[in-house]
Amino acid sequence: MATSTVDQTGTVAYGWLKSLYMANSCIQGDDFPAHIIWDKSARLKVRVKCPAAIQVKEVYNVDQGEGHVLENGSIEYTNFVVDGYIGFVFQTKPLQTTLVREQVVFDVESIDGHTRSSFTKEIDLFRPAVEIVRAPAELRIKYDKDKGSWNLSDRIRIRNVGAGTALVEIGLISEEDFQMGASSSLEEFQKAFLTDLGIKLDLLAKDHPRHAGVVQDVALLFKQRIYLLDEKIKGKIKSTFEELEAAGNEDPEFIEGFLSAVAISYIKNISVITELTSFLEYLNSIGEGRVIILNSIDSMKAKKSPAKLRMVVRLTDLADNNYPTLQLPPITVTYEGESGVPIHMLFDWKGLRAGTSKIG
Amino acid sequence: MVDPISAGAGAELAKKGTEEIVKRASKLIEVIKGKHNILEQDIVIYCPEKIQHFSIAFEATGGFLGRNKIKFPYGRPTRVKLRPLRSGNELSDAVNYTDDGFEIICDGMQGHDMFILEAEYPIEDSRFIDSLVQRDHAKELPKDSETEYWMHAAIKFPQALQTKAGRLDLRDVDFKVDVGISEDIKTSIPGSFRVELDAAVKLLKERDPHQKYVLGIQHAKAMRARGKGRNVAELLGELQDLFFPTGFSKYVEVKKDFRYSSCTRGVNYYDTLPFPTWPKSMIVISRTDLGPDRYAADGIMVYKKNDFLQRVGAILGIQID
Numbered sequence: 195m196a197t198s199t200v201d202q203t204g205t206v207a208y209g210w211l212k213s214l215y216m217a218n219s220c221i222q223g224d225d226f227p228a229h230i231i232w233d234k235s236a237r238l239k240v241r242v243k244c245p246a247a248i249q250v251k252e253v254y255n256v257d258q259g260e261g262h263v264l265e266n267g268s269i270e271y272t273n274f275v276v277d278g279y280i281g282f283v284f285q286t287k288p289l290q291t292t293l294v295r296e297q298v299v300f301d302v303e304s305i306d307g308h309t310r311s312s313f314t315k316e317i318d319l320f321r322p323a324v325e326i327v328r329a330p331a332e333l334r335i336k337y338d339k340d341k342g343s344w345n346l347s348d349r350i351r352i353r354n355v356g357a358g359t360a361l362v363e364i365g366l367i368s369e370e371d372f373q374m375g376a377s378s379s380l381e382e383f384q385k386a387f388l389t390d391l392g393i394k395l396d397l398l399a400k401d402h403p404r405h406a407g408v409v410q411d412v413a414l415l416f417k418q419r420i421y422l423l424d425e426k427i428k429g430k431i432k433s434t435f436e437e438l439e440a441a442g443n444e445d446p447e448f449i450e451g452f453l454s455a456v457a458i459s460y461i462k463n464i465s466v467i468t469e470l471t472s473f474l475e476y477l478n479s480i481g482e483g484r485v486i487i488l489n490s491i492d493s494m495k496a497k498k499s500p501a502k503l504r505m506v507v508r509l510t511d512l513a514d515n516n517y518p519t520l521q522l523p524p525i526t527v528t529y530e531g532e533s534g535v536p537i538h539m540l541f542d543w544k545g546l547r548a549g550t551s552k553i554g
Numbered sequence: 555m556v557d558p559i560s561a562g563a564g565a566e567l568a569k570k571g572t573e574e575i576v577k578r579a580s581k582l583i584e585v586i587k588g589k590h591n592i593l594e595q596d597i598v599i600y601c602p603e604k605i606q607h608f609s610i611a612f613e614a615t616g617g618f619l620g621r622n623k624i625k626f627p628y629g630r631p632t633r634v635k636l637r638p639l640r641s642g643n644e645l646s647d648a649v650n651y652t653d654d655g656f657e658i659i660c661d662g663m664q665g666h667d668m669f670i671l672e673a674e675y676p677i678e679d680s681r682f683i684d685s686l687v688q689r690d691h692a693k694e695l696p697k698d699s700e701t702e703y704w705m706h707a708a709i710k711f712p713q714a715l716q717t718k719a720g721r722l723d724l725r726d727v728d729f730k731v732d733v734g735i736s737e738d739i740k741t742s743i744p745g746s747f748r749v750e751l752d753a754a755v756k757l758l759k760e761r762d763p764h765q766k767y768v769l770g771i772q773h774a775k776a777m778r779a780r781g782k783g784r785n786v787a788e789l790l791g792e793l794q795d796l797f798f799p800t801g802f803s804k805y806v807e808v809k810k811d812f813r814y815s816s817c818t819r820g821v822n823y824y825d826t827l828p829f830p831t832w833p834k835s836m837i838v839i840s841r842t843d844l845g846p847d848r849y850a851a852d853g854i855m856v857y858k859k860n861d862f863l864q865r866v867g868a869i870l871g872i873q874i875d
Contacts, residue, residue, distance in 0.1 A: 215852045217704045219696050227690040227706040229850040254688070254710045255849070276716075279849040281708040283688060293696055320696040357696040359734060443680045471755055473790055476832035477748065480740045484698065486834060512693045512732070 216315035224513040234278035241301040243268040254281030292356030323356030337531035349542035354483040363508045371501035386463040394455035481543035493534035564685040571682035572714040579719035595720035604677040627654040639668040708850040723845035736834040805862040812840040812853025
């Protein structure tokens with residue numbers, strides 16, 4: 195007799211079925227798992243049917259050549275290496291809709307056909323979506339030296355309309371009129387920290403010549419002004435830190451040396467003012483609606499006034515997916531006083547106001 | 555047709571790693587089996603420590619065993635223990651480490667007594683555990699209001715857990731789940747506190763005595779607006795305490811097949827500074843066990859967001875709904 199169950203949370207246990215589990219949420223483009231465990235004495239066949247957004251990536255505990263696609267699109271597994279278990283990894287595709295609930299159907303049937311149960315498991319597939327709501331054609335920026343505060347005639351309005359966190363990096367298309375610089379408030383600390391760290395990393399590389407290459411790569415990444423989400427750099431950062439992690443797994447003494455080099459350089463240069471400033475910068479780096487601005491503490495320095503500001507917004511999510519870079523229309527900026535405005539001051543992450551129009 | 559993982563690249567590594575473990579276990583068993591009765595044997599992999607642990611229970615045959623030595627020249631172990639089942643006390647003088655392994659000196663052993671020999675060896679290839687276990691967890695949750703992160707561990711090759719040298723178990727399979735907290739902190743910080751913080755920074759930076767006086771008044775005004783006597787540096791110190799394991803563990807609960815182990819500040823390679831003073835996330839480490847009785851495990855890590863926010867509010871002296 196066939197039974198049917200729909201479930202979005204938890205693990206199903208039913209008769210000879212000891213557990214049927216599937217994750218209930220996943221960032222689009224990422225993988226998620228499922229498994230079925232049943233009584234070892236029961237001889238079963240398992241069929242799985244996925245929607246277009248989901249496909250089977252890996253299957254555990256089935257014989258070579260298993261996984262026959264049936265007419266209705268289900269994949270059937272009948273021969274298991276060890277009785278009573280099958281494991282799955284599913285792969286999801288990036289979708290137009292930022293949050294969608296999909297269903298995967300698991301049919302479990304006894305080999306003799308006497309017992310059949312159908313279980314539908316649900317999963318939320320989500321991703322962030324950042325859009326430019328409004329970008330002013332002109333911007334007047336005034337720095338009040340006495341108060342140490344910035345006054346801007348307008349802001350660029352950007353928001354995350356999707357689900358999940360967007361990691362955002364602001365970049366310059368052209369450095370003709372503007373250049374990016376370090377945050378003035380933390381510049382002194384950063385310089386002193388990086389000088390000390392450089393010396394310590396050189397010593398570490400000498401003590402561990404086998405890992406000198408990765409130490410040099412890490413030191414270079416810290417020193418250089420780079421766009422973290424630039425396609426080429428992104429790969430380099432990831433591979434360097436993976437290499438560092440692997441070196442640490444293999445040689446605990448080396449990673450202890452590395453971590454203490456970072457910690458000592460940090461503690462040596464930290465002060466009450468750095469603590470307070472870093473907390474302010476931390477707050478500034480978090481946009482509303484699950485947005486983290488990776489280079490919020492950097493500043494945009496104009497080479498002249500008025501100057502044309504041409505920027506891009508690079509994006510990723512917590513599964514490290516690639517998204518198209520957003521290009522902002524050019525903005526004519528006039529400055530009064532100092533020109534190095536912190537990046538977070540240029541943006542407003544609040545929701546859409548009535549009467550504003552969306553671009554891009 | 556979908557290719558099963560047994561055709562995948564990790565299969566070779568898992569097979570090789572398991573074979574090496576079983577080979578060593580078999581050799582240890584063979585040595586004892588030649589002289590005594592084996593009662594039980596098993597193999598446990600301690601995942602975080604990357605250790606293979608062999609346990610062999612045997613009954614010594616014959617009368618007094620005298621000054622005989624049982625040699626195990628199969629690589630140097632990190633630890634060996636021999637215990638009679640009767641007393642349970644370790645016979646520390648009975649184990650002697652040699653260049654190529656270890657030996658048991660039978661002096662303290664009596665015939666017809668039962669013993670447990672435990673030996674531990676390092677796992678050389680750090681990729682071995684990953685080749686045997688598929689680990690997945692929620693990288694984040696679709697909505698801000700949700701607080702339950704799923705975790706799942708699955709054995710890729712269950713046949714590897716039933717070996718000729720006994721059952722093979724995996725203990726403490728570890729999971730690191732990132733809990734995003736930055737937005738929670740940001741939204742719970744009132745505007746008045748940011749004004750006060752800004753004033754405090756300016757006051758500390760200022761060198762000119764007159765400006766310092768003016769900023770001092772501004773800072774005092776901002777403090778009064780908040781209505782609390784403590785300064786921002788003290789409050790930030792208390793907030794920092796929340797990001798230590800003892801502080802944050804109160805706001806975490808691990809359920810189902812997993813158990814809580816520890817937590818630490820989240821480090822992301824996208825962070826601008828390599829040693830972040832204020833974490834954007836906390837990493838919660840949970841563990842589970844896998845073996846022939848449990849090929850897959852699922853668990854939930856609950857972030858008690860409301861309690862965390864209440865604590866942040868209490869530190870700052872504000873009410874959070």
